Amino acid sequence: MDQLLQQLINGLAWGAIYALIALGYTMVYGVLRLINFAHGDVYMVGAMMAYYLAHWLGFAVAPSTIGFVIVLTSSMLICGALGALIELVAYRPLRNRPRMSMLITAIGVSMLLEFGGQRVFGPDPKFFPQLIESRSLFKAGAVVLTNIDLLVICVSLFLMVVLRFIVLRTKIGLAVRAVSFSFETSSLMGINVNTVISVTFVIGSALAAAAGAMVGLRNPKIEPLMGVLPGVKAFVAAVLGGIGNFPGAVVGGLVMGVTETLVAAYFSSTYRDAVAFVILIVVLLVRPAGLFGKVTVEKV
């Protein structure tokens, strides 16, 4: 029982991370119908930026919660800009080309970030500074809830609430929903479609950066290829929830995180990374539109 509870806590923390990344996949898919394969690598850049910022700003030697907040938000801003830049340079010129061109370009951007990252940041793992000292907040038997776990879950939850507010209650959110329905009709409303697409990339990439910076706190070893597997898993989480669907991405992420930790705990940690692919295969076989996705009948 204790072990189960403990694993659930771990699973939820990882699930929150996957959910944040999955939201970016789902947002970009919503407006561009593109699986942005570079998204997992933006998460890596988020962790790297947080690492460098923590050192440059001196928080690495003088850890504090406020320091972490500053590092987190700055990393989100930088990655938001990176996301907009990727869209501008790599995807926008291909907007009116066959969708496959953009998809292949996304794979290219992903590789550029991974191997460019090895060049710029160095291929060896770095150790993320302990910006917040890990303490156990709550102990019952063998179950420990650390402040880091709680922070990861709370910050993720907060960002999701903010995102929900933006999408459902603000003008730009309304524009995002309109653009995801039709570029052409949106432009006839006076919406600058390019701006809206940029904003989507900014928000999605900022969420991934937040995930990256928080992962640094829990699992301090960071390196340029760290985004590959979480990227794939978050993508599967988005598909599981129904790609293009916001609540679906969150639920998908949590299910992914919990399942993965439970499998690692009760079967073998060797199977940990296989879980994502099993889930993907099952979803595609049983419910290709995902848990919350609408089954659309393609009219021919």
Place this chain on the structure above:
Amino acid sequence: MLTIRNLHVRYGAVHALQGVSLTVAAGEIVTLIGSNGAGKSTLLRAISGLHRPSAGEILWKGAAQIETLAPHRIVALGLCHVPEGRQVFANLTVRENLDLGAYQRKDKAEIREGIERAYTLFPILKERQQQLSGTLSGGEQQMLAIARALMARPELLLLDEPSLGLAPLVVQTIFKVIQEINAQGTTILLVEQNAHMALRIAQRGYVLQTGKIVLEDSGKNLLNSPEVRAAYLGD
């Protein structure tokens, strides 16, 4: 108000508009009739910036050349296009659709006024305001599409086949409102296949055939012209 000179539009090898010239004066209802594939929608799409013409010019208020502007900039100038097939945002509510129509407007009071006006023109929209617009009937969607365009307070309204696929009674309601909107000061360029209805409410009309304007006259004269009667009114 709107002057089009020698406009050409191509889609790849298809030469959809071949030197179209027309004018719309402030306060008019001008209609453009023609059969399927004549280029009527293409012309509206060129005006609102959805298609870049290959040659020719589109002048707004006699001065500004607008044929190279992006669609959202053209909306800002006061031209609004109600596209063919209504194109309401089916995933959004009626109210959200109206709000999108006012996307470039800042003044909250003005937007509220616009919404009130939309509900006065089409009372059914008020009843349906929280409903997803995808669940509306075709006629209600057309009303929403027109109301949404009016939210931007256009000086010129481009209407593409508002009668398409609607029951005759609904078509009459919509045409009555089009006249009302015009009477309230909005100039209208109306593209229609229902030539009879269109010519009856228009001051002037143009007949478009395979990318060229072949006739131009007052609505009344076109309605009585033997060529038009034979080709478009089914006599």
